Amino acid sequence: MAIMARLGRLQVSLNTLLLVCFEATRVLSIDPWAVTDWGEATATFYGGQDASGTMGGACGYGNLYSTGYGVQSTALSNALLNNGLTCGACFALECRLDGSKWCYPGKEIVVTATNACPPGSEGGWCDPPKLHFDLSYPMFSQLAQPVAGVIPVKYKRVTCQKQGGIRFTMHGNPWFDYVLVYNVGGMGAVCGVAIKGDKTGWYPMSQNWGQYWSASSNLVGQALSFQVRLCDGNTQEFHNVAPSNWGFGQTFEADNNFY
Structure with a gap:
């Protein structure tokens, strides 16, 4: 029984050491x-x-x-x-x-x-x-x-402290939505965007360059909503940001932001 108890304590100590090593590695590996x-x-x-x-x-x-x-x-x-x-x-x-x-x-x-x-x-x-x-x-x-x-x-x-809501500037053409996302609060950096019209589901967008996001979708004549995911995982939906008569070159501001 004494041997088993010592083995049990050794296992606990080993598990604790492994946990400490894992946490140290995790901290050191932060980008x-x-x-x-x-x-x-x-x-x-x-x-x-x-x-x-x-x-x-x-x-x-x-x-x-x-x-x-x-x-x-x-x-x-x-x-x-x-x-x-x-x-x-x-x-x-x-x-x-x-x-x-x-x-x-x-x-x-x-x-x-x-x-x-x-x-x-x-x-x-x-x-x-x-x-x-x-x-x-x-x-x-x-x-x-x-x-x-x-x-x-x-x-x-x-944390980014921004005035007003998150903003979206529409570019592209009727078959290609090309959107600049900016004035983002919270952790500020955007890692994912999706767009939808009031008659469609969500279209995932791809990072084109910088903070321009694009998708092959025809949403002209529909009110637009956006889903934005920050790089820390925080995700919000911004509904009916642009009215159905939106146009390319226009900027629309949501009522809310990441705070």
Whole structure:
């Protein structure tokens, strides 16, 4: 009986060790774009002092003032952009005082991912597998003196606080719906979209590029609803967002958002 008891205790200890090892592996395997505890990266700036050079970009948001992102934006290296699925995500950044004399102490900013910083940019700081934020000049200058050029930063994902509802801009033609999804609250980054008319079921949409989503469906003359899934799994339906007389090139705002 004593031997059996010792074996039982050994099995419990072994199970506990395996569980600890599993949890450690799980934590270490978190993708860099998904970290909600502080990670380490670097940052530069682009676009000039008025941030005009940051408009447009790989996420498809176009004029960032028109779409509500303004200068609170950043381009991401490929290791953070996740093939455009991190577009719309929000990050908090701090300059690491232990890594640069140009840092402003106690400063933290929140920016939205709106563009890509491709390999070969910013003197190689965006090359794989580097984790890098290419900020608008106004945001960089809140963290450090711009003379620094490049700074070490701490970063983490945070909830996006957006004004108003999630927005959908319709593009395409009667047989091809091509929709820009933006002004997304919650975790901000969209990983799945579906569309339906008031006379149809749901049509799953595919990521075309950035935050443009497409489907081969003819929904002209029908009121439109959308189902949106964030990359953290949070899913909501937005019913009758566009009336039956909607047109291509128009933007429609839902009554709700991810909060």
